[in-house]
Amino acid sequence: MCLTGVDYFSTLGYQPGIAFLAAGILSPLATLVLVLVTLLVALPVYRQVAARSPNGQGSIVMLEQLLPRWKGKTFVLCLLGFALTDFVITITLSAADATAHILENPYVPKAFDHPVGITLLLLSALGAVFLKGFREAVWIALLFVSTYLVLNGIVLVVGLYEVYLHPESFLNWRNTVFASYSSPWMMLGVSFILFPRLALGLSGFETGVAVMPLVRGDFGDTSLDPVGRIRNTQKLLLTAGLIMSVFLIGSSFITTLLIPAEAFAEGHEANGRALAYLAHKYLGDKFGTLYDLSSIFILWFAGASAMAGLLNLVPRYLPPYGMAPEWAKARRPLVIVFVMITFAITLLFQADVDAQGGAYATGVLFLMSSAAVAVTMANWRTPLGRIYLLMTLVFVYTTIANMVERPEGIKIASFFIAAIVLTSLLSRIIRATELRIHTVELSENAQKMIEEISDQGVRIIAHRPDKRTPEEYDKKERQAREDHSLDSGEPIIFLEVSQGDASEFRDSLIVKGMNVGRHRVLRCKSPAIPNAIAALLLHLRDTTGKIPHAYFGWTEGNPITYVLKYLALGEGDTAPVTREVLRRRVANPLERPRIHVG
Template sequence: VFLKGFSEAIGVAVVLVATYLGLNVVVVAVGLWQVATEPHVVADWTQALTAEHGNPFMMIAIALVVFPKLALGLSGFETGVAVMPHVHGDPDDTGARPAGRIRGTKKLLTTAAVIMSVFLICSSFVTTLLIPADEFKAGGEANGRALAYLAHEHLGSAFGTVYDVSTILILWFAGSSAMAGLLNLMPRYLPRYGMAPHWARALRPMVIVFTLVAFLVTWLFDADVDAQGGAYATGVLVLITSAAVAVTIAAKRAGERGWTIGFGIISAVFVYTTAVNVVERPDGVKIGACFIAGIMALSLLSRLARVFELRVTHVELDDMAQRFVRDTANRTIRFIANEPDRRDKAEYRDKVEQIREDNDIPPGDDVLFVEVTVLDPSEFESGLKVRGEVLHDRYRVLTLESSTVPNALAALLLHVRDETGQRPHIYFEWTEGNPMANFLRFFLFGQGEVAPVTREVIRAAEPDRARRPHVHAG
């Protein structure tokens, strides 16, 4: 139902965009015609400029200072990112080399940039020349609606009303497209703060949350157009600035000196524009900070509530690891949790002797080392690949890579139990240091109080105590 509604919305959007684009063409074209037929407006404008700022360099300096106010006119460039996945490529395109899609995307973005740049410059030109300066001030009829002012002034109230209605509809659709963009983007990042991926992919709750946020922002700012316009401009500028910086870095890494300098200059302009916009209109930062803080707080609470969940989707053992487990399956299966350090012969020899002494393990019983390397502790869930290797011609070691050590160990133990029908044993050393500090290390970085957390993950995953793997700490 959602996809069907989304496809119908695309058809409506095409009609809205075409209508709005056509109306803007008419308004800007009429404005340019007025300027051409009334050349005195250009003369009046240049005379006002030279009278107030006779120095051309001063005019340029003031124009740079005022430039950030045009930031809201850049809104729309960022929506090209949402359209890019819909660009078709050549039949021989591959995931590694989508040459056709890249070529088509360049055409799409270039066309959009040319159209929007022409509109931005032309609309700024005609509104500056044809609208009295006082009308742009707070409370003026052109404040926040310069083109609508021209539509009413030069094309009549009927056309102006149609333009107003189309503006409202296109802004409504802009909000809907922003909602669609958030629904596509947010599920990729929320799991890193602790939200379960299937929760983040639930569209209806996400729509409700975003809608409530929209109502809250409208209420806090009393639906003030200038305040929310500043917030929107800040968001657009941050997005475009980050993209400009990313392209500059990419050009530098590719060794393209000319492009690096060019994109660097563009990035500097946008960094300056963003900073000035934030200083002049801090509402955007306030809204964004509240939104980010709320999302992070809820996600961290969610992560804390599910800190003991088993977040491993599947476990795969390579041939060597399967052989190790199979060789010990006819006896008591014993694992030793080892934090990889030097990985020399003395490290494994001393570890075996200490674990045997602490837990009274008979000298003849086989043991397998298990070592977990933490890759990205912000990953909510992932698969587990277990690799077996023999070190120093004697010690059998299972190596794992995961987002948390306790989760990986618990998943391995439960997998071995299911494969062999035995309840394996795992042996730990107690972690030195403050227990609360160790727990925070685990919560934030996936390491720390490994033994008790491993036991808690197993307890949460297996309610039957008689089927739980054994956890020993000495």
């Protein structure tokens, strides 16, 4: 829960200030709406996400499974764009708010009043830690989060006590609210309209699901059915949601009543650090400094957890899709890339916490909307399907309202999406002629066929089947022997590769052996037909100790069309692509399987 809280609870550092700037005197009521959405919408959705992705993959893998082939891959790429927005802005926003806590501390000299420079230093330190090597430590998260919650609890209790000692603050607020709005229903209606601006308070549920592999389950749990882990993760989400709800309502209430409105403005003492302002005001600068240090540490650690999330997310999806170079699996190059991106975002927003709020909320809300969509699709045929649809509509409304109100978020997300899609397509094109088959497995009958002819050489006839009758294979054999000048005594084996899911990049190849009349036939299925043939030829070379020969016919048609067809569908002009895959895989031409075209 503390690993989740590093991201979730750290928003208390800036959430009350953002809430007041967004909703003004209605901030406590708008926060109440936010809490209701948290407990009645977000929590049920993510309990379902935890149940359906118990290994911590979250809603992205659910949608990947529910949407097949390229449709699912394309959607995942878009979601990765919003996920990058979420994680990157988490890093920059947390660093910017940590800077605000540093600069507003009375013990810090005014000479350090350079928020952009200090934020860049914090980001550099974060990058340096990950370049050296970083392991998420539960006890560090426990120390930071527990200390931070205790200090916030003290500030909350003291703030409520101040309201109790000065009841006129509550009366003045109540009178101002009723003077501005004619009825409680209007207050709630306006609060519901305003609450999307407070959506940062919903962050943390994705992290809660991501830490599932660390959650202890029952003794009888299995990898396919970890009932105990799912149950305990659902408890984790409920506990974190309840704790955060109490702090959100309480902090919004005391900051609205006890802090002058002008103090929330940009450049003033409470901007981005409302609770720290109250800590210094009512508990003294020493306690306030302790609170600032705790906020700085947890905000920095929130950035570290977001960086760890990025380093887990990108290698998990893009390289296996063939949509990133292999070096993207390495930590250090990715750290450098992400740190450079955070530098650019910080310079773009000038380390302004409020300015980055909209972009952060866009990433968070779109991911939560996608989770709601995935849960609705998974439960559509159940009695709960319509209820989850209503929850999805709440998230969709919140997301759209936030995008309209603060379009900078969708602009940044669109940049990430466009960058991911373009680089993914380019990488997929560049890597298309990799072998892409990591294992080849022959059935017992297929292995027997190879052993029967291996002494006389392995000759493979590539065949696109039609009716698969003995007469069809007789005709194909006569044509192949004539085209390639094969003697009647030279044994041959037909190879038929059927088209699999072309959106997959890597796969295993399972080859089965069939007898059709007097003919030997190998059959298999693969996302990319030329790559499968090349992998099988290399496997036969290594197992028989002889160079196999594969025979093809020329494909009629425009070669450019076939290249595009191969990139999109995994098939095309098979012979030259098979030869190119072998050329890239085997440096020595004398060791390559032979490709014959006639």
